[in-house]
Amino acid sequence: xxxxxxxxxxxxxxxxxxxxxxxxxxxxxxxxxxxxxxxxxxxxxxxxx
Amino acid sequence: xxxxxxxxxxxxxxxxxxxxxxxxxxxxxxxxxxxxxxxxxxxxxxxxxxxxxxxxxxxxxxxxxxxxxxxxxxxxxxxxxxxxxxxxxxxxxxxxxxxxxxxxxxxxxxxxxxxxxxxxxxxxxxxxxxxxxxxxxxxxxxxxxxxxxxxxxxxxxxxxxxxxxxxxxxxxxxxxxxxxxxxxxxxxxxxxxxxxxxxxxxxxxxxxxxxxxxxxxxxxxxxxxxxxxxxxxxxxxxxxxxxxxxxxxxxxxxxxxxxxxxxxxxxxxxxxxxxxxxxxxxxx
Numbered sequence: 001x002x003x004x005x006x007x008x009x010x011x012x013x014x015x016x017x018x019x020x021x022x023x024x025x026x027x028x029x030x031x032x033x034x035x036x037x038x039x040x041x042x043x044x045x046x047x048x049x
Numbered sequence: 050x051x052x053x054x055x056x057x058x059x060x061x062x063x064x065x066x067x068x069x070x071x072x073x074x075x076x077x078x079x080x081x082x083x084x085x086x087x088x089x090x091x092x093x094x095x096x097x098x099x100x101x102x103x104x105x106x107x108x109x110x111x112x113x114x115x116x117x118x119x120x121x122x123x124x125x126x127x128x129x130x131x132x133x134x135x136x137x138x139x140x141x142x143x144x145x146x147x148x149x150x151x152x153x154x155x156x157x158x159x160x161x162x163x164x165x166x167x168x169x170x171x172x173x174x175x176x177x178x179x180x181x182x183x184x185x186x187x188x189x190x191x192x193x194x195x196x197x198x199x200x201x202x203x204x205x206x207x208x209x210x211x212x213x214x215x216x217x218x219x220x221x222x223x224x225x226x227x228x229x230x231x232x233x234x235x236x237x238x239x240x241x242x243x244x245x246x247x248x249x250x251x252x253x254x255x256x257x258x259x260x261x262x263x264x265x266x267x268x269x270x271x272x273x274x275x276x277x278x279x280x281x282x283x284x285x286x287x288x289x290x291x292x293x294x295x296x297x298x299x300x301x302x303x304x305x306x307x308x309x310x311x312x313x314x315x316x317x318x319x320x321x322x323x324x325x326x327x328x329x330x331x332x333x
Binding site: 003004005007008009011012013015016017018019020021022023024025 | 101104107144156160161164165167168171181182183184185186187188189190194195197198220316319322323325326327328329330331
């Protein structure tokens with residue numbers, strides 16, 4: 001069974017353990033990737049069924 | 050006539066301006082935030098060198114089978130970085146892979162590919178050992194950082210892994226759209242009120258049925274998470290030996306909700322994405 005993309009995005013972007021701190025690649029204290037993801041998540045939430 | 054319009058314009062100009070200013074500021078903030086975020090990420094990608102370790106999940110040290118890992122389109126298959134009984138599932142990636150991702154949700158978008166790969170890796174590990182899935186896009190600086198992460202929260206991570214071991218996650222989302230209202234024109238006041246009451250009663254019935262479904266399903270679950278934005282958006286952490294009972298109950302109660310006009314979206318089994326409610330702050 002293949003899960004719907006929206007369900008996968010909800011699980012992998014919206015949930016799961018978050019790591020912060022020195023071990024993460026950051027710039028000026030902002031997680032490099034998460035910075036982008038915050039914007040993504042907002043947009044993805046809009047298209048969830 | 051023209052004079053009158055000019056008078057009106059002059060009279061209301063300050064008022065219109067006063068309304069336009071906050072709107073303009075809000076619009077500019079939204080647009081500039083997005084642009085600035087992109088620029089910062091692009092700059093960071095350059096400044097931090099080219100690669101990092103993309104981390105998928107934390108697990109116990111176990112018999113690692115590289116062949117069980119899915120192929121990734123832009124990275125080597127993930128490896129297990131071990132430390133005192135714990136392991137971080139990760140692979141080296143070019144940071145540019147993650148910059149400028151857009152929330153296009155078509156199957157062939159870069160975000161969709163990466164998100165599906167993330168899920169595939171987590172699942173591959175999950176089939177062999179307990180996992181704590183990490184948020185998509187978790188990039189640690191390197192192996193040393195990975196060790197530091199596993200060392201710092203060693204006991205807590207082992208405890209969390211013990212809690213999710215032998216369990217899978219199931220999702221249930223219930224939505225209810227009241228039937229479209231009939232055109233009000235031509236309805237008498239009494240008919241209109243009766244119609245409104247029926248609509249509201251339908252909503253109440255669905256809400257109650259969803260609540261009862263949630264209560265009953267929770268009895269088969271070791272842990273539960275809920276979002277409040279719909280009638281029900283819940284995730285259940287269910288022990289493998291409880292799955293049959295859980296699914297039988299879910300099917301019966303779902304049928305009842307569908308009869309009431311609700312939409313029920315059930316998903317699973319998932320790795321315990323919704324049950325790793327932890328923020329791991331690691332400082333050196």
